[in-house]
Amino acid sequence: xxxxxxxxxxxxxxxxxxxxxxxxxxxxxxxxxxxxxxxxxxxxxxxxxxxxxxxxxxxxxxxxxxxxxxxxxxxxxxxxxxxxxxxxxxxxxxxxxxxxxxxxxxxxxxxxxxxxxxxxxxxxxxxxxxxxxxxxxxxxxxxxxxxxxxxxxxxxxxxxxxxxxxxxxxxxxxxxxxxxxxxxxxxxxxxxxxxxxxxxxxxxxxxxxxxxxxxxxxxxxxxxxxxxxxxxxxxxxxxxxxxxxxxxxxxxxxxx
Amino acid sequence: xxxxxxxxxxxxxxxxxxxxxxxxxxxxxxxxxxxxxxxxxxxxxxxxxxxxxxxxxxxxxxxxxxxxxxxxxxxxxxxxxxxxxxxxxxxxxxxxxxxxxxxxxxxxxxxxxxxxxxxxxxxxxxxxxxxxxxxxxxxxxxxxxxxxxxxxxxxxxxxxxxxxxxxxxxxxxxxxxxxxxxxxxxxxxxxxxxxxxxxxxxxxxxxxxxxxxxxxxxxxxxxxxxxxxxxxxxxxxxxxxxxxxxxxxxxxxxxxxxxxxxxxxxxxxxxxxxxxxxxxxxxxxxxxxxxxxxxxxxxxxxxxx
Numbered sequence: 001x002x003x004x005x006x007x008x009x010x011x012x013x014x015x016x017x018x019x020x021x022x023x024x025x026x027x028x029x030x031x032x033x034x035x036x037x038x039x040x041x042x043x044x045x046x047x048x049x050x051x052x053x054x055x056x057x058x059x060x061x062x063x064x065x066x067x068x069x070x071x072x073x074x075x076x077x078x079x080x081x082x083x084x085x086x087x088x089x090x091x092x093x094x095x096x097x098x099x100x101x102x103x104x105x106x107x108x109x110x111x112x113x114x115x116x117x118x119x120x121x122x123x124x125x126x127x128x129x130x131x132x133x134x135x136x137x138x139x140x141x142x143x144x145x146x147x148x149x150x151x152x153x154x155x156x157x158x159x160x161x162x163x164x165x166x167x168x169x170x171x172x173x174x175x176x177x178x179x180x181x182x183x184x185x186x187x188x189x190x191x192x193x194x195x196x197x198x199x200x201x202x203x204x205x206x207x208x209x210x211x212x213x214x215x216x217x218x219x220x221x222x223x224x225x226x227x228x229x230x231x232x233x234x235x236x237x238x239x240x241x242x243x244x245x246x247x248x249x250x251x252x253x254x255x256x
Numbered sequence: 257x258x259x260x261x262x263x264x265x266x267x268x269x270x271x272x273x274x275x276x277x278x279x280x281x282x283x284x285x286x287x288x289x290x291x292x293x294x295x296x297x298x299x300x301x302x303x304x305x306x307x308x309x310x311x312x313x314x315x316x317x318x319x320x321x322x323x324x325x326x327x328x329x330x331x332x333x334x335x336x337x338x339x340x341x342x343x344x345x346x347x348x349x350x351x352x353x354x355x356x357x358x359x360x361x362x363x364x365x366x367x368x369x370x371x372x373x374x375x376x377x378x379x380x381x382x383x384x385x386x387x388x389x390x391x392x393x394x395x396x397x398x399x400x401x402x403x404x405x406x407x408x409x410x411x412x413x414x415x416x417x418x419x420x421x422x423x424x425x426x427x428x429x430x431x432x433x434x435x436x437x438x439x440x441x442x443x444x445x446x447x448x449x450x451x452x453x454x455x456x457x458x459x460x461x462x463x464x465x466x467x468x469x470x471x472x473x474x475x476x477x478x479x480x481x482x483x484x485x486x487x488x489x490x491x492x493x494x495x496x497x498x499x500x501x502x503x504x505x506x507x508x509x510x511x512x513x514x515x516x517x518x519x520x521x522x523x524x525x526x527x528x529x530x531x532x533x534x535x536x537x538x539x540x541x542x543x544x545x546x547x548x549x550x551x552x553x554x555x556x557x558x559x560x561x
Contacts, residue, residue, distance in 0.1 A: 034260060035260070037257075039258045076554070078553050089365060148552070224262045238315050238494055238496045239318065242481065245319040245503040245507055246323035246324075246507060247326065249323040250322075253323075
């Protein structure tokens with residue numbers, strides 16, 4: 001409570017001075033439920049840039065970069081090589097705590113929005129997002145054209161889990177914007193963080209955050225948690241189900 | 257109609273999976289086999305990870321072999337003592353197989369192992385069966401009598417036991433070993449192993465054809481139930497929803513397959529089955545040899561950091 005009050009005070013004191021614009025955003029749905037007939041969905045993020053008294057008068061063209069990050073997980077990328085005439089996995093890299101879903105949207109191409117240096121610092125574009133790898137005991141991100149890094153991004157992109165689009169954000173008025181967040185059918189379950197970064201004339205001038213969650217509900221949720229937490233009972237039930245189905249079939253199709 | 261699979265974490269078309277179950281069930285009923293060697297590759301083909309496919313197919317095979325075993329039991333075509341000796345080996349083999357499965361998965365070589373074992377096993381068994389069927393067909397065409405069955409080295413082993421219903425007197429050692437082998441490859445490859453077990457029992461153990469299929473179904477049933485349990489407890493990869501759809505399609509298809517199978521002569525049936533097994537094996541071989549479309553693969557290790 002006290003920490004919250006302190007934080008509020010901090011914002012009140014520093015907020016207006018640090019940034020002249022306020023970003024107000026909302027997602028069309030803060031809780032996406034995965035039901036038996038779920039097969040992908042599209043959320044809509046909309047918001048507006050609010051100017052205040054301290055906003056420079058000549059500032060009226062804004063650029064926005066929206067970053068959506070799904071729950072983080074460790075992932076291994078393996079590379080196949082030809083050994084003894086067949087293709088087998090040989091080398092691998094481990095990616096640590098990388099987003100399972102990652103989308104970067106902007107109102108115009110990333111390189112047009114800001115300088116390469118700021119883009120790198122603000123992690124604008126798939127090439128600039130930090131993807132930590134374990135490289136022989138060390139933790140670091142590598143150059144964007146690293147074979148494992150680009151292979152990883154390419155595969156995630158093919159599955160619709162990583163994406164970048166320099167024209168997905170639309171400004172309805174100079175300050176009112178919206179963008180769609182497409183969620184593929186095989187979407188990772190968990191909490192998604194959304195970061196909205198505001199740029200003007202190539203300079204980073206502020207950001208805001210929001211979030212939504214994707215949850216399995218009802219039967220899906222029940223099956224998934226039972227499988228994980230009560231493996232034995234789950235196995236017994238599945239085995240019993242197999243026996244029941246087999247027995248029913250032999251009754252139904254009995255000839256004599 | 258799309259349905260979201262809770263463990264495989266992806267939506268599938270229910271009718272497609274039902275049809276796949278029915279088609280494989282038809283084949284399995286026709287040849288008296290479990291059909292896992294067809295089902296697992298099909299599931300992998302529609303995008304289910306090999307690990308989930310192998311684990312879920314086990315329960316599907318259990319269902320279809322149970323319905324088969326029940327009808328063989330009514331016809332007294334199961335040898336209970338032979339089945340229980342086989343099972344001793346089968347259960348041990350399955351436990352070893354699931355353990356190896358977990359180890360290989362951690363090493364990242366599971367997919368390779370599954371593919372390699374498919375190639376080796378299916379091409380070998382397929383070509384043996386095919387050539388044997390071809391020879392038998394030639395023989396009947398020429399009107400020659402089949403060669404007399406002679407005893408082989410297996411019948412010289414100790415620890416002999418009398419299997420009454422099959423009317424054979426046989427050492428338990430080869431029976432247990434066969435059980436272990438079938439259980440092991442079944443757990444790793446997601447197959448019941450019936451298509452290997454039946455020829456082994458006929459040609460090596462000299463089990464009469466009257467009890468061979470029923471007895472092999474009992475082994476398949478128990479090892480697959482056991483494999484389902486172990487996969488559920490150790491790897492948490494059994495998708496019950498997927499398994500149920502497969503089962504319903506499978507047991508239905510199997511009934512029609514069994515009827516169709518009775519209309520075809522034994523040698524032709526073996527020839528066809530050999531051809532089928534061989535082609536699945538060759539398909540896997542081609543996939544290993546040609547350069548994959550993407551050299552990279554990703555595996556999600558989960559949130560645990």
